[in-house]
Amino acid sequence: MAERYKIYDKLGSGGVGAVFRAYDNELKRWVAIKRLMSANDATGDQNLATELRREADALASLRNPNIVTIFDVASDAEGLFMVMELLEGEDLADVVGRGPLHYDDFKELASQSLEGLLAAHQRHILHRDIKPENIKVERLPGGRMQSKIIDFGLARAGMRARKQTEDQEGTVMGSIFYMAPEQLTRAPVDVRTDLYSLGCVFYEALSGRKAFDGETLNEVIDKHINHDIIPLNLVAPHVPPWLGAWVLRLMALNPEDRPTGAQQAIEEFRAWEKMSAAPPMMPWMPPGYGQQPGSYTQSLYPGSATTSTIPIQPGYYQQPAEAYAQPVLEVIPDAEPIIEMAAQTTPMARTSPPASRTTASRRTGSVTKTPSVRLHSSASVHEEEKKGPNVKLIAAIGVAAVLLLAGVWFLFSGKNDPESGGAASSGLLGSSGPAEVTYQLPQDRLFPPADTDICLHLVAGVGGTGKDGRLATPDSDVLEWHDISPLANDNLMRAYNKSSSHAPKRTFWPTPKDGIIGAKPNRTVLDFRPREGRPIAMSLSDAASEKEKFPFGSPAPRGMPGMTLGVVFQADGTRLPMRLLTLTGDGGAAVILKLDKTKKLVAEFRSGGSTVSITSRDVDCTLPCTAILTWSSDGIAELRARDAPGKLYRATAKIKAPTAPLSKLQFGKVVGSKQDNAPTYEQFSGFLAEAIMYSSLIKVDQVQLLETKTLRDYYIQGPPTKPSSTKK
Template identity: 75%
Template structure:
């Protein structure tokens, strides 16, 4: 070693070796050298030396940007050593000591460390000593935080379950605060052991305090083994419930309740980031963590076939909430209480401003400048008996209910009143404080999504008259757009009047047979109530007008329009107008159903009119319609498909618009003092989803949109296998003689 590497100083020591800063005289670079075993130890235990050499060689084979790189494995007169890259930056422990991580930084930490573990596990290497001191973090020039896992000193090659290594005194090595119960009880360990330790690290990174802490080693060990933990949402109220549940899943007491590996943990994080703010009670959660008994059944974790069933009231069913929200960010201010602020994430929301009715804009500030204040953290409970623990969990349940209750917030008004009403002054800014909604994680997103300028989904962004997420059978005054181009546009009930607002409902399923809507699919009910029509219209999209079909902003796809929807009309109230879409130049698209149940699409631009009539497809059962309008050829087309699988496709020619189509209206109300609009202009039925593109989709994209994205999600069609042939009638018996 002395010929090539010059040792300068000792950087630290671990359970099986010391680390030194050294200079590589051949490659002219600074390196870190870790002495694994001395020559005396090697001579005394040849088996240990051989095993360490094999595992050091396995570590050297790892090539991952989030794992410290090993340049060489060699031995000299003093024993075995590894040459590694010398990392700059800080330990994660030093960063967390200044305050909990910002959400952006935590997401980078979680994804990068899990990717590192995935790479190691794929090489059949367990780390077994994951802790903040073994994660190096560095701020890159572009602002992102880079994480690298170091010190595989306790790592073992080979994925078979085996007991934790013990030192000569019989004590378990590794940091006691992050060790899995199976390590503490000398039970077999596997990849899920590393996930548990990483979960403890994530808990501390989000809250600034250890998940399992105590004055003595025995207290800490008992808390691990008994899973005595304060839910993350109580320790750090800024952490959304889904994130707290995900971290708790990594830290589940039983390995069977944890993800099967780093890959599943990554996938669950991505899925849960789009899930509801309050997952149901799950086996790995401490008592009192989940919401009060609800009324739905959903997967125990995203992708799981096992479900958690919450008791439901007779005759009442509530599916999981599909809304996604904006992530609160904790900004630490020296000598001040923590402040909850808003940033542009798609996770639970903070409390709205009392003046604007909207959440404040997050400043995305990194917590720096001081050690975590004790005011940020709930005090650790004293060791308690089983009776007192029950009281603690009862208090925890009450606190969680309060935290979850604060997540349901009040939305203010937006932009102008819907069609027919007088203009209303907007109390919302059009700046970056708009809340973003996303499709539920179980949905296939439409193709060519960069050109989607309007996307309305029943059950997502549906705001009731109290400014909160509308419950089933609740009226919908505001229906938020989830398209990126729309920038949180919304459709609003006529005059923002609950008498004319649709209701959030569930699509009626067929009483017999299997053809119709799938169970528990959310829809908006547009059937008139008390003689009043129901109507909702898109408010003025203002700065987003140019992004709509035929606007000035060029789309990525071919110039034109694609409009798709899923609906069902009320057979007893035909004819109806389903929707109309128009522009400032007088051009329009109108979709209606006549009294003979024929679906008609009218494309108009001045004196140019193209009308397409669909025969043979039944709109009184769930169906999909796709309307297209091509700029280059002036060709308009309608495609229809109903639940039994009947299809229709026809085209016409109409001169394309010269102004963007931005005025979308579903149903119609003639005036504030006229409750009964002409029947043919009302809409009576159910509407599940509307997707509009600022471009003309290609044929294969349209087929994907109407079938996989829309129809397969909402509609259950005919059986895939033909029914059995009827049994032949028995032959008549011969007459008796």
């Protein structure tokens, strides 16, 4: 191995072995290497070594875009190992931690996960440990979400039916919140077992809560075995009845009531998606499934009721009513299920995300990782029924024994606080201590492209705190504005002199009287209009320890070196001209965005004693606007601006790139010895909704996605138009 692969660091470990990040010297690429078995273990148990090699070869034969790719299976002096692709992105658990998925993303998740399982099942391989932590997701440049199933450590190739995976001590392995009843009772498992676990994942992805949860392991086990579940339409009213029924079918208590395989589940999803009403009661549905909690006013998903009390959330998939067919329940004919052979392996170590993503998970309130659980049992459920003892009691005793021996505590995620933009708290079961408040992007937002290079992300409705440190409410002062980016470590903007006199207020963006062009209703902004003659200004408090992560810092970003900075704002037309923002660095370079007397935007780029300016045409900055500034490492600076009516301006200029990180950001300006004597032309007066900065130059299609889908479509309503003028 040492001749071809250079090992860098350990990403994780499991019962079979450990996973390492390595570099392939021949193919010049980063890979993940999983050590399956040491040479000593292989010598001591040749049968196990043979089975592991056969399973590894079977996994390596899988070629599917929704399954982690195995590049090679080989042996060296230390034993057997597998070489796998090193995945980017984050766990589905982290994504769901920011809030339930909207329909577009859920549909991608459902179809891709089932496609991946179908490919594995066709080769007679079960996963048997499906959970959010074992599904990696990544946002593609075009905005589409891609998912891949990882960690086939509990998988087993073969056609002979056996009981659930056991190790040498006869313990059942898996993740308790997602384990099928047949796994808990040691009954035979097959492809429908994976469907049950995937259904539990889908339930959580749609609702933000676990399907089977409890304060103790015994309670969770009881809920699985008794099928004690709250219907999706009760915990997540935005989910239409057909979708809730489809998920419940995957999670049916009896395997016979589930789809016979992933193919049937896919076809049923496509058929049921055309329904406009709830399907009739089926055996797998819990009592009271059709009961709806109150009235509705908004359709968010295909087939959902036309009335809902929850707020409109842009970005959800919608279809016109005429697109729906008559409510006919279509069940795909049964097919022979593939039965699987049991194994004696432990879960494969999960490939960990990069350090930056680990930071993001900590700071954005991600779902708590669920450790695998071992449930002791001495016989199958059929044997136990003959002997008489209650199956649930045996399972519970086994769990208690494991807890006493291992001292395992399980983490449960906290509830989202809508006022904090999804601030979450979590703690150990049975422990006490203050909950950590974190900040995250609201669940109704499309997450920005190339998110791993975001070094500063400020959203008016998220992370604003007042004098007492509490979250800012409408019409309250915002003294601190917390960053929610995945790269930096909670950088925050502070009001000038930490004074309420210079702090913006949190408010709702005023909407136009005609309701056609302007800000969308109920959009939160920070009000920077001066009060009592005092200017409002905020600056980045202290990015010294994080400045190298900002544009033109020393660590190379994942994308192209450079800078991308986007803002959503509206200027007060009675106070022009003004300065909106200033971004500087230690090397004297600067980016300044101004607004002149004629309502145009002026972007100044300064570096090496030189200055270039780009002035927009036609774009009216006194209307809601988006502006995106980019600066490449080869010295190409660009201004891209669009106003509410849809007028677009784009122009570039040539200037030497900065030689030091641009890490000092300020909105507005306060100068001089007194707090209120800043020249009018240096003050910013207006509304600021969002600012997002990348430590890289993102691609053109990503810029377009950022400008339209991520920023403009969320805040601004107005007819999109073709560029009115473009200057090269």
